[in-house]
Amino acid sequence: MINAADVVVIGGGVIGCSTAYNLAKLGAGKVVVIEKGYLASGATGRCGAGMRMQWGTETNCLLSRESVKMLSNLPERLDVNVDIEFTQNGYLLLAYGDKMEDQFKKNLTLQHSLGIPSRWVTPQEALEIVPFLNTKDMRGATYCAEDGHCNPFKVTEAYAQAAKNLQVEIYTDTEVEGIVTKNGQILSVRTNKGDIHTNTVVNAAGGYAKTVGRMAGIELPIFPERHEILVTEPVDPTMGPMVMSFYHNLYCQQSPHGSFIMGIGHPNEPEGFDIRSSWQFLRDMANRLVDILPPLAGLNVIRQWAGLYDMCPDRTPILGNSPQLKQFYTAAGFSGHGFMISPITGQLMAEMILGKPTTFPIQMFDAGRFERGELFVEPSVV
Numbered sequence: 001m002i003n004a005a006d007v008v009v010i011g012g013g014v015i016g017c018s019t020a021y022n023l024a025k026l027g028a029g030k031v032v033v034i035e036k037g038y039l040a041s042g043a044t045g046r047c048g049a050g051m052r053m054q055w056g057t058e059t060n061c062l063l064s065r066e067s068v069k070m071l072s073n074l075p076e077r078l079d080v081n082v083d084i085e086f087t088q089n090g091y092l093l094l095a096y097g098d099k100m101e102d103q104f105k106k107n108l109t110l111q112h113s114l115g116i117p118s119r120w121v122t123p124q125e126a127l128e129i130v131p132f133l134n135t136k137d138m139r140g141a142t143y144c145a146e147d148g149h150c151n152p153f154k155v156t157e158a159y160a161q162a163a164k165n166l167q168v169e170i171y172t173d174t175e176v177e178g179i180v181t182k183n184g185q186i187l188s189v190r191t192n193k194g195d196i197h198t199n200t201v202v203n204a205a206g207g208y209a210k211t212v213g214r215m216a217g218i219e220l221p222i223f224p225e226r227h228e229i230l231v232t233e234p235v236d237p238t239m240g241p242m243v244m245s246f247y248h249n250l251y252c253q254q255s256p257h258g259s260f261i262m263g264i265g266h267p268n269e270p271e272g273f274d275i276r277s278s279w280q281f282l283r284d285m286a287n288r289l290v291d292i293l294p295p296l297a298g299l300n301v302i303r304q305w306a307g308l309y310d311m312c313p314d315r316t317p318i319l320g321n322s323p324q325l326k327q328f329y330t331a332a333g334f335s336g337h338g339f340m341i342s343p344i345t346g347q348l349m350a351e352m353i354l355g356k357p358t359t360f361p362i363q364m365f366d367a368g369r370f371e372r373g374e375l376f377v378e379p380s381v382v
């Protein structure tokens, strides 16, 4: 294993690989990625893989708008031959009650000001998009035809291949066990396969970002939370868009090969690293889903799994360095939407680390915003 690098990226998920590629492209010198499992073995490979531009904060709208643009021709941009299965089937976000209708309409105004082609649809119009939707009590919905999904393994592979083409070294099955520091400087990264001398580290460890932060003596307000998903048997294509309901706290989409993939958020899920599947999820998911998509009641479930959201208190990532350890950078806290913003995130991280002007302002994503009380609370999440 290499014993010195200009930058060590901890975590071989989509964020680590995107950041490593962008660092190498912008001339960071020797860049190394350390992954304790295989690439995309964390949240990335366990995610719903949806991408949407319909958000309630300007920051998320901008990050996702830019990323969707980049994903639309990612293999060409990266000069790799990987089909990332980029699909724009739309997202239909269902609105219930006065408060949600008002919020959604505010979101639309914001989205339109940023050029995002979303629109309000009546329950009748929603039925034209998803004919078997139960529209009872629904006020309407917002719809953006340019939202969609990609294959998260393939997107990660595309970035990893492009990074390797720029001489980035990627070590899988290698775990970071410590970070050696002295007088506010990083000296090396300790792994179970040897030490790497470096003075710059990127913490892209997803649900383990807090653990990795502590290795460097940095306390991050990020915590892991289990989220579960299930998949049904495949059937003929019947539903185009991702259907999302914040009222039911669920999302559901039909994949290109016909299976329905769905998940819910649990308000009482405890913080922790548990990624076992539970029968309670199966029961709750099924109960809530058939309320809005009744014909799916007859489908058999064929697979279930769970992964970790890396939660941040305002559901917006921390992208920045630490005042106590300036060369320790964090890109984590994505709270359930890191996959869809990974292209621009990797670029912004690389620009920041190399002291270049960033494509978008990024300084407000630092961890210091919690002390300053300058949060970006995202209302539109499951």
Ligand SMILES: Cc1cc2nc3c(=O)[nH]c(=O)nc-3n(C[C@H](O)[C@H](O)[C@H](O)COP(=O)(O)OP(=O)(O)OC[C@H]3O[C@@H](n4cnc5c(N)ncnc54)[C@H](O)[C@@H]3O)c2cc1C
Residues within 6 Å of the ligand: 010, 011, 012, 013, 014, 015, 016, 034, 035, 036, 037, 038, 039, 040, 041, 042, 043, 044, 045, 046, 047, 048, 049, 050, 051, 174, 175, 176, 177, 204, 205, 206, 207, 208, 212, 227, 228, 229, 263, 306, 307, 308, 309, 310, 331, 332, 334, 335, 336, 337, 338, 339, 340, 341
């Ligand atoms: C069920 C579920 C559904 C989701 N749905 C969506 C969605 O539809 N759309 C969307 O945009 N996002 C979604 N997300 C969120 C998305 O998956 C994440 O935000 C994104 O994948 C984060 O990428 P990452 O690279 O930061 O983290 P990860 O993919 O978790 O990568 C971190 C990596 O760090 C490695 N690591 C940790 N500690 C160490 C160590 N000490 N040494 C070496 N390696 C280490 C881990 O093994 C892991 O591979 C979902 C997440 C889950 C769990």
